[in-house]
Structure formats: structure tokens, C-alpha cells
Amino acid sequence: MNNNIISVFSSHYSLGRSILTLDNPEDDIDVSKPVSIFSIAQKYSLNKIFLRDSSFSGFISFFKGCQKLNIQGIFGIKLVICNDTTKKDDESRKTESVVTIWMKNSDAYKDLLKIYSKSHTENFYYYGRYSWNELIENWSDNLILSVDFYNGFLARNLLENYQCIPNFGPIKPYFEYSLMGLPFDSLIEKATDEYIKNNGFEKLN
Numbered sequence: 001m002n003n004n005i006i007s008v009f010s011s012h013y014s015l016g017r018s019i020l021t022l023d024n025p026e027d028d029i030d031v032s033k034p035v036s037i038f039s040i041a042q043k044y045s046l047n048k049i050f051l052r053d054s055s056f057s058g059f060i061s062f063f064k065g066c067q068k069l070n071i072q073g074i075f076g077i078k079l080v081i082c083n084d085t086t087k088k089d090d091e092s093r094k095t096e097s098v099v100t101i102w103m104k105n106s107d108a109y110k111d112l113l114k115i116y117s118k119s120h121t122e123n124f125y126y127y128g129r130y131s132w133n134e135l136i137e138n139w140s141d142n143l144i145l146s147v148d149f150y151n152g153f154l155a156r157n158l159l160e161n162y163q164c165i166p167n168f169g170p171i172k173p174y175f176e177y178s179l180m181g182l183p184f185d186s187l188i189e190k191a192t193d194e195y196i197k198n199n200g201f202e203k204l205n
Contacts, residue, residue, distance in 0.1 A: 006204065008050040008176075009037045013058030014078070022061040025069070038065050048072040052100050054079075054128075056116065076102035076146075077116050083165055085123040085131045096129070097164045098151035099173075101143055108142035132167035145171050146204050149178040154191045159184060174204035 011022050012034065025038035041049055049071055051062050059075060066073030083095040103112055115138055119128035135145075145168075149155065152175070153164035175192050179185045196203065
């Protein structure tokens with residue numbers, strides 16, 4: 001595998017249709033059934049795994065598996081972020097985009113859990129949400145922010161006529177590049193290139 005590319009996984013604990021599990025690794029990977037992320041890590045000799053899920057349900061299994069295989073595990077929560085969580089209507093949903101908040105170190109757990117908990121309790125509207133202002137208020141140096149390629153604010157504004165207005169404040173985000181050969185990949189890539197160049201941010205690819 002290309003060592004310059006970061007492989008980001010989502011497990012069956014996350015919302016969606018991931019068939020990747022956090023089960024113990026198997027010697028042979030059978031693509032006709034759910035595959036363990038740890039089996040993939042073993043097969044391709046990965047020494048670092050990035051796991052992005054929409055809940056903390058698989059957190060313990062992930063880190064226990066990484067410890068068992070002596071692999072560095074980087075855990076992140078995929079989060080819907082909007083302009084104002086107090087507004088719960090269709091107009092507010094048009095300001096939504098997706099980010100991932102990554103744990104930089106072990107101290108990040110309580111910081112990330114605080115953000116996640118509020119997003120899924122008092123901020124809940126169909127799903128967990130958080131606002132840009134709340135993110136700035138509760139940010140810490142233990143966390144890293146990345147902007148989703150296909151569902152980030154640039155792609156949403158460009159392709160879906162959303163009105164996502166990011167407010168990073170002192171946060172220095174990374175921008176993901178996840179080209180899957182879709183017809184509009186080049187449009188998102190161009191918009192992302194221009195944005196990070198104009199604002200001095202960095203790529204995460």
C-alpha cells in the first residue's frame with residue numbers, strides 16, 4: 001500500500017453500512033462475509049490504523065485490538081456540524097456538513113466525549129449535531145479536526161446548494177481528499193485546493 005496515503009476505516013459500530021468489524025483478525029480474508037479491520041491491518045502490515053465511527057460503541061474493542069497487535073490506533077468521531085443547533089428546522093439542516101474530530105492523545109478522550117455527549121443529547125435533531133461556535137468553545141489541543149471530502153461544507157455548498165458557513169476560529173483543520181472516481185470529484189478537489197491555499201490550511205490524504 002502507498003505509505004503516503006492514510007487509510008481511514010469505519011466499523012460496524014458506526015451508523016451506515018460498513019461491513020468491517022473489530023473482531024479478532026483471521027489468517028484469510030473472505031470478502032463474501034464481514035471482514036475484521038485487524039485482518040486488513042495484518043495482511044498489509046499496517047502499523048497505524050485510523051478508525052472513524054459515529055459513536056463510541058467500538059472504542060474499547062478498537063484499542064484492545066490495536067494493543068494486542070502492537071498497532072497504533074487513532075480514533076475519531078464523525079460529527080454533523082451546523083451554524084446554530086438551537087434552530088431545528090429545514091433551513092438549519094441546509095447549514096449542516098460533516099467533520100471528524102480525532103483524538104491526538106489519551107487525554108483527548110474526555111474532551112471528545114464531552115463534545116459527542118452534548119451533540120447527542122440537548123443538540124439532537126434527527127441525529128447528533130454540534131455548532132461551529134460550540135466547537136471553538138470546547139476545543140482543546142488534544143484534538144484534531146478534519147473536514148470530510150464528500151460531505152464537508154465545500155462539497156455541500158457546491159453540489160447541494162447548502163449554506164454552510166464554517167467558523168474555525170483558532171482551530172487549524174485538515175482537509176480530506178478521498179477521490180473515488182465520481183464525476184464531480186474534480187469539482188470538489190478544485191474547490192478544496194483553492195480554499196486551503198487561500199487560508200493556509202493543510203491536506204489530509
